[in-house]
Amino acid sequence: MNDTGLSHIAFVVKDLEGSISFYEHYAGMTVIHRREAGGAIRAVAWLTDFSRPFALVLVESEALDDTPLGPFGHLGVACARREDVDRLAQQAAREGILRKAPTDSGPPVGYWTYIADPDGNTLELSHGQAIAFTIEDAQRLNPEA
Known part of the structure; x- marks a missing residue:
């Protein structure tokens, strides 16, 4: 795989678990990276469908307005x-x-x-x-x- 070009799209989410469940079910995606964060961002998860080098980045935050x-x-x-x-x-x-x-x-x-x-x-x-x-x-x- 080549890690260049369009690589991801990021969404701010209020409930990381609920959003992960939604994208696993409706988009056939799997979590490939997950971490706790600090400050305005509580946690981050990257999901992919393994078809190309592309990830959906879900950023859990109540403070970020998007x-x-x-x-x-x-x-x-x-x-x-x-x-x-x-x-x-x-x-x-x-x-x-x-x-x-x-x-x-x-x-x-x-x-x-x-x-x-x-x-x-x-x-x-x-x-x-x-x-x-x-x-x-x-x-x-x-x-x-």
Whole structure:
């Protein structure tokens, strides 16, 4: 793995355990680093899905004031199957955290839904977005990039 380029996104959270549980369940992520901190920051956890060198950094703090990502701005996670999007959206609806029901927007956007995390950030779950293929095409057309 190469540790360059886009590496992480960080969110301030009020309840680290609740946020870890949310991202483990809805985004298939695993904690790879965790530490207690001091001052305005109580604790920090890094999570990843092991698909690329990228981490979601959760910073637990009551003192830091931050605005949530969303309702449109979002962290996007691709699912292996369309059925996964449906299953997780149905569960989010039962929990009262579904922001947008699954929608099929066709290529290249694919099938997607929005879910609210415990701190109001938006998580998009999708299937069929053509991001990897678009990157491969761009690299083929511009090999020096």
